[in-house]
Amino acid sequence: MxxxxxxxxxxxxxxxxxxxxxxxxxxxxxxxxxxxxxxxxxxxxxxxxxxxxxxxxxxxxxxxxxxxxxxxxxxxxxxxxxxxxxxxxxxxxxxxxxxxxxxxxxxxxxxxxxxxxxxxxxxxxxxxxxxxxxxxxxxxxxxxxxxxxxxxxxxxxxxxxxxxxxxxxxxxxxxxxxxxxxxxxxxxxxxxxxxxxxxxxxxxxxxxxPMVPGLTGTKMSSSEEDSKIDLLDNPASVKKKLKKAFCEPGNVTDNGILSFIKHVLFPLMKPEVTFQILRALENGGNVEYSNFEDLEAAFAKQEIHPGDLKASVEQEINRLLAPIQNTFKDPKLQELTKKAYPPPTKVKGNSNSNAVDEVTPSKLDIRVGKIVEVSKHPDADALYVEKIDLGDDEHRTIVSGLVNFVPIDKMQNRDVVVLCNLKPAKMRGVESKGMVLCASVDEPKQVEPLLPPEGSKPGDRIIVEGYESGQPDDILNPKKKVWEKLQVDLKTNDSLTVVWQGNKLISKVNGNPVTTKSMKNAPIK
Structure with missing residues (x-):
């Protein structure tokens, strides 16, 4: 005892x-x-x-x-x-x-x-x-x-x-x-x-x-498809998700793979058992660790390649999932799964059916823009009127409440991140066809325009990682409050990266993230 x-x-x-x-x-x-x-x-x-x-x-x-x-x-x-x-x-x-x-x-x-x-x-x-x-x-x-x-x-x-x-x-x-x-x-x-x-x-x-990071480096969540491995994911799906997982060479923070090893695999191991990193002979062959600290130190020194770490964890995850998946081979449990988690049905065309029109971030048309012309609004002291190059034929007029936060000389030729498919709205007599996205907090009031991904140019599409498929709506339906529903989960994180439900906003062209200069854990407005 x-x-x-x-x-x-x-x-x-x-x-x-x-x-x-x-x-x-x-x-x-x-x-x-x-x-x-x-x-x-x-x-x-x-x-x-x-x-x-x-x-x-x-x-x-x-x-x-x-x-x-x-x-x-x-x-x-x-x-x-x-x-x-x-x-x-x-x-x-x-x-x-x-x-x-x-x-x-x-x-x-x-x-x-x-x-x-x-x-x-x-x-x-x-x-x-x-x-x-x-x-x-x-x-x-x-x-x-x-x-x-x-x-x-x-x-x-x-x-x-x-x-x-x-x-x-x-x-x-x-x-x-x-x-x-x-x-x-x-x-x-x-x-x-x-x-x-x-x-x-x-x-x-x-x-x-502690909160264990998911595969994207942020909290593993049921609502973020790419941040987690479902208990019923088959080996091919496990491999695919681990392949995309954030696991930077030598980086031991925000590393969901290492955290899983620390908090699940090592505590479950019997004292006489070691954790094995599977490696090809030309890379030194397999190597064994009897405690997590030695494994973490070896990864920090880049003695272990992320690919080898992922392959070793993949084998262990599949071993843990196999008996669970055998349990769910029971036809009654398969039927229970379908009924408990029915797939969302999307509305087609102008159908009057009662199906649910799923609100996902792929509905948003977010693009990189460059402000080519800026002036103060003739009838509103706190507003700028901007002409923004969004990679299409016509420079778009957008009104932004940034006068008290960004000097006008810092607005000219500035690269910004723009939500392009809001319904056009008159702002003190000037029609605004979009929104310059900013990190914003109310107490004390701070506003900071988002920074486009490195290497991006006007017109480059910004997407939410894990929501690459799907086309943005031409115009977001204001009655369905699509933007309002999605905006709730849009913020910056501790690393100054912009995320939606923990998934990064990235350039569709090069995969680099949207960031902010200094505002952590701030809502995006």
Whole structure:
């Protein structure tokens, strides 16, 4: 039986942060820890789910009692990511998929407790506690707590504000000592620590995994097709996605391949097993590593080629996925998959059918432009009137509110990024046929025009990585608010790169990214 220090090491290894470590130690002195991990049943689980699965394996090795919560009600409250009519089907899919993943890595299911949120969240007692919680949490705190977890939209629904409080209450109703989740849930965890005592309930320990980069170098997400490998992807698809994955020689940051090795493959390895890099004899032959630190150091020194790293991980991913895919060969489960995640249907022509016209970034006509002429608007002090070369026959007139942010001499001959298919609009009497895209924050007010990709020229098309196919609309339909729906997920990241749902905006010609000079994590307007 592991001693206290061994148990604590297993529980906390590879975590980014632990809140309440003293409480954790005190509980372990008396008994084994009770932990829960929850997952909202929204988009299909993918290989990044092996990260929490490997920690669940650690928890069980440490003797913990582990509850897995299928948070079906949360999935609906989060901006209706799981429509009510699909909720039960998606929850069934999650239960089969998560259990198959755990079996794949050798975790005994009989040691786990599986609970669906609606089994207790619709009870009289829980409902009364939701009302009690809503009477003490401020709107500001609820919104702040959900900022990195609940989908952020311009006009948030009340359901999204309820979400963090419900997650806090789950700790009490599942009768656990600790909640485990990603570091993106930190604000929900601190909200639970602040508000549960006001209802007479105890603070819990909070265990946080780092956010593991996806294949594009940003968060692996169910909604970003190219950032993740689906559990049901065949070997050819795994190879194709890994081939496109971001894995720069010597770069050990934002590297989804290395992170997967660190947080999934090494923790699951038995002590006597090594991780093997598969290499051709002319490149030195296969090489083995018994710990991640040595492997990472070798990659940093460029002793390991990205192609060899990817090939080795490809083999391991296919090994992990094979038993899951065997499970889903069952015709009943194939039918469940189709019903839980029906493919979106696109409207054709002027059909009056009820099919959904999918809003994807391929609808946007974004191009590189050059301002060839600029003047102040005759009737508006804050507006410029620009003539912009967009690679077509006619220089386009666009009105921009940049007077207070960019001097006029810095506008002349400036290269910019332009949204070209907005419906033309009169701005103080001057018709504007597009928008110069900028990073913009309100407090304090800052606006910075985006920088086109290196090596680009006027007219070059800008696309979102992973959404290369499809043609932009001639004019975005203002009634359907296409731009408004897509704009919500358009921002700069920590690396000053412009992304949509984590996928980079790049030149269709050379693949270089759209960037900003200095504004990190700023919305694009």
């Amino acid at each position: 592991a001693n206290l220090e061994e148990k604590k090491h297993l529980i906390t290894r590879n975590l980014q942060e632990v809140l309440g470590e003293d409480r954790l130690t005190e509980i372990l002195k008396q008994r084994d820890l009770k932990i829960y991990w929850g997952t909202a049943t929204t988009g299909r689980p993918h290989v990044a789910y092996f990260v929490p699965m490997s920690k669940i394996a650690d928890f069980l090795k440490a003797g913990c009692e582990v509850t897995i919560l299928f948070a079906d009600l949360h999935a609906y409250l989060d901006n209706m990511k799981a429509p009510w009519d699909l909720l039960a089907l998606r929850t069934q899919y999650y239960e089969v998929a998560i259990k198959a993943m755990l079996t794949s890595i050798g975790v005994p299911l009989d040691k786990l407790k599986f609970v669906r949120g609606t089994e207790y969240q619709l009870s009289k007692e829980y409902t009364l506690d939701v009302y009690r919680m809503s009477s003490v949490i401020t709107e500001h705190d609820a919104k702040k707590a959900g900022a990195e977890v609940v989908k952020q939209v311009e006009h948030p629904l009340l359901s999204g504000l309820l979400y963090p409080g419900l997650q806090a209450l789950d700790e009490e109703y599942l009768k656990v000592d600790a909640q485990f989740g990603g570091v993106d849930q930190r604000k929900i965890f601190t909200l639970a620590e602040k508000y549960l005592p006001s209802l007479g309930y105890a603070k819990r320990v909070h265990l946080m995994n």
